[in-house]
Amino acid sequence: MSPASQAEDAARAYSEWQQAVAGVLAKSRRVDAAELGPEPQKLLDTTTYDGVTVSPLYTGRDELPEAPLPGEFPFVRGADGNRDVNSGWLVNAQFGRGVADAAEVNRTILDSLENGVSALWLSLGGENLPTDALDAALAGVLLDLAPLTLDAGSETAAAAQKLFALLDARAAAGDGVADRADVRVGLGAAPLTDGFSGAAGVELADAVALAEVAAARAETVRALTVDGTVFHNAGASDAEELGAAIAAGVEYLRALTNAGLPISAALGQLEFRLAATDDQFQTIAKFRAGRQVWARVAQVCGASEFGGAVQHAVTSAAMMAQRDPWVNMLRTTLAAFGAGVGGADSVTVLPFDVALPAGAAGVSKSFSARIARNTQLLLLEESHLGRVLDPSAGSWYVEDLTDSIAAKVWEFFQQIETVGGYSAALGSGVIGDRIGATKAARDSDIAHRKTAVTGVNEFPNLAEAPLPTEAIETGATVARYAAAFETLRDRSDAFLAANGERPQVFLAPLGPVSEHNGRSTFAANLLASGGIEALNPGPLDATDGSIAPAAKESGARIAVLCGTDKRYAEQGAAAVTALREAGIEQVLLAGPEKIFADVEGAGRPDGFLTARIDAVAALTALLDAIDGDNK
Structure with missing residues (x-):
């Protein structure tokens, strides 16, 4: 096969891959593939804090000239070409x-x-x-x-x-x-x-x-x-x-x-x-x-x-x-x-x-x-x-x-x-100033849980023992990524020491587990990242009167409603009203605000918990409210 034919085949294969990418993205975004432009794969690009674009796929089209061997200028492959490979670094x-x-x-x-x-x-x-x-x-x-x-x-x-x-x-x-x-x-x-x-x-x-x-x-x-x-x-x-x-x-x-x-x-x-x-x-x-x-x-x-x-x-x-x-x-x-x-x-x-x-x-x-x-x-x-x-x-x-x-x-x-x-x-x-701006951007990504810190803002272990109260920083000049969430966890530890239990929020799961589990798990994980325990009574229904007794029994003053969009449309407003009548002072919804766009009055939640909210700010407000209830 001639070089020209090989180039044509490569170009055709790349075009077919682009079409496949467009098809998948169009389906997930619920748009027509033609709306994604001639290079749909660029929608999958990510950008680092340095402004470097990382593509979803690299091919021979991205090939660069081979760098000199290790030990040779410009030393990109290593400063020492004679390093003992039996011992390594x-x-x-x-x-x-x-x-x-x-x-x-x-x-x-x-x-x-x-x-x-x-x-x-x-x-x-x-x-x-x-x-x-x-x-x-x-x-x-x-x-x-x-x-x-x-x-x-x-x-x-x-x-x-x-x-x-x-x-x-x-x-x-x-x-x-x-x-x-x-x-x-x-x-x-x-x-x-x-x-x-x-x-x-x-x-x-x-x-x-x-x-x-x-x-x-x-x-x-x-x-x-x-x-x-x-x-x-x-x-x-x-x-x-x-x-x-x-x-x-x-x-x-x-x-x-x-x-x-x-x-x-x-x-x-x-x-x-x-x-x-x-x-x-x-x-x-x-x-x-x-x-x-x-x-x-x-x-x-x-x-x-x-x-x-x-x-x-x-x-x-x-x-x-x-x-x-x-x-x-x-x-x-x-x-x-x-x-x-x-x-x-x-x-x-x-x-x-x-x-x-x-x-x-x-x-x-x-x-x-x-x-x-x-x-x-x-x-x-x-x-x-x-x-x-x-x-x-x-x-x-x-x-x-x-x-x-x-x-x-x-x-x-x-x-x-x-x-x-x-x-x-x-x-x-x-x-x-330059470093400070980058730190602020990273802190925002972590707070919004765009960047995951495992065990901290994702998959936290609320059951782990409280930390000692003495100074626990590695040093004043170390801006640890987990610090904001761990400050919330420190507040939770102090609350536990003073009250014998963690700060608590009542979960109100609507419908069967198959419906509410996704958002119930999301809400519990989010709350735990701030040291707040989620009290989950199991499936509830706004039509059978089960919400109010469960909410009263929990003793919580804040509740998070969890369910599917369809269930919210059917029972959401009634569930919010039932929670308020049970003495809940603040009702939050696990889901976007658009679901309740047409709801006003007692049936409208006080706030909405979504995947990209500022979790640090939201959890801080919840802890402030819970602390206020216990003073």
Whole structure:
């Protein structure tokens, strides 16, 4: 078959698929297929918070030129083409956070290394491990086998000096490391991104001075961490996180080269820390796009070969929920999968109960850490995800998504550069305002349940035990997706403690189960997401006098009527009237308002519960009303 015939066949097949799509959509929307236009499939497009369009289907029509191999510019397929496929990415874990006992930290580190951890992230200073205890905490740790990154905040300079002294002492004692460059450490200085989050850190000048010392050492030492997670935790989209991080990285490069470091050495002083979410394809494309854009920065600087961004992925703290925290295990598994497949050099999985105070989930800290560690080990050692570098390469969808995200990243980066660079954009509000707008859009989607947070605004478990009343946030700078609904659940817990029962609403199901079950289930699920218990007496009928006794027996002051549109037309107004006569003060309807468009007076509901209402606002109003009834 000639190429022309193949093209004709492909075009005909695509046209037939479009017609099939139009037929299905026309049926579901109850319109004529001709009304859907020449490209009906575009009605199935979705748009990300970055404005990237995701199509329902990708074909050879979306094919892009093949990217160079891993380890080659622009590094979209990976910065290291020689990564050991038998070990895959580095399994990173946090140590020392909230633990001041060096012996305990050392025991935990050694146990973790024996059980699969291959990189260390050590917190020092403040309430964490004291900086002076660094030597004891690292006793027996071979830093040529397990790379180390410090997180010491304002004590970074002191911690770095302590670490350098330790490395020098080990070298002098003959630690057996043939090539000192095999010892890989990161000092974790992050003055620019600390400036966004408000965390205590070192000054930029001190960080640059550390980088100058680090660049001169025989070991592989990176002084600076571009911590993109601070933008993500504030509500940033993927492109916004990357764009702000790239801008911060460029500002670091300017400071380092102004201090006299050559551009190759300056590029070698940076590593990126980025968030990985449970949207696996977005995460895969995000890490690929991040390398692509940073490679372009290096190219503009005249050092293309040094543009392979070192990436440390951390599962998103913002996506972690306090309610039904076991679901967090699924979220972090997807996030680790996306980051690993996307080419991150190291991955840290946060414990599933990280958003809760210690012990609130009823498990030990060691259990949570083991689950986090084993999440990665299962992906690496049983699913063998590290065996192939960039396994998503060639996917029409992933390649298109990577390019689209990269374009949005570059666009945001240019916007930041236009106002004078990272610090100027931070001061003028360009970065904060942009991220704030995205956060508001996401919060609205979650509140309207357009975006599902399993166990929180969908499929909540109202029977789970109340949470402790002490502070339960992961940090003031983490805008958790579940926070608004969990505030409602906290109110429910307080109500339970004061009254011995949850806030309650009476369900009035009209007709047999086959008729009302859909809307009864919807209403109960919606109410439970706000901590409100639905009292369901079973099928009721407005014509037999069963509604009023059931409503009175419940003791509730608010009711939700549930049934089919047909049943509403037949009995809806009578049912609403019966509920009011039984003492119900507020009657809501599970369904759209148009059903009662012609009904006025006592037979008209006070409100309507539909799939896309602002659930946070509606549930807040219900809790306010119930609280008022009990005061």
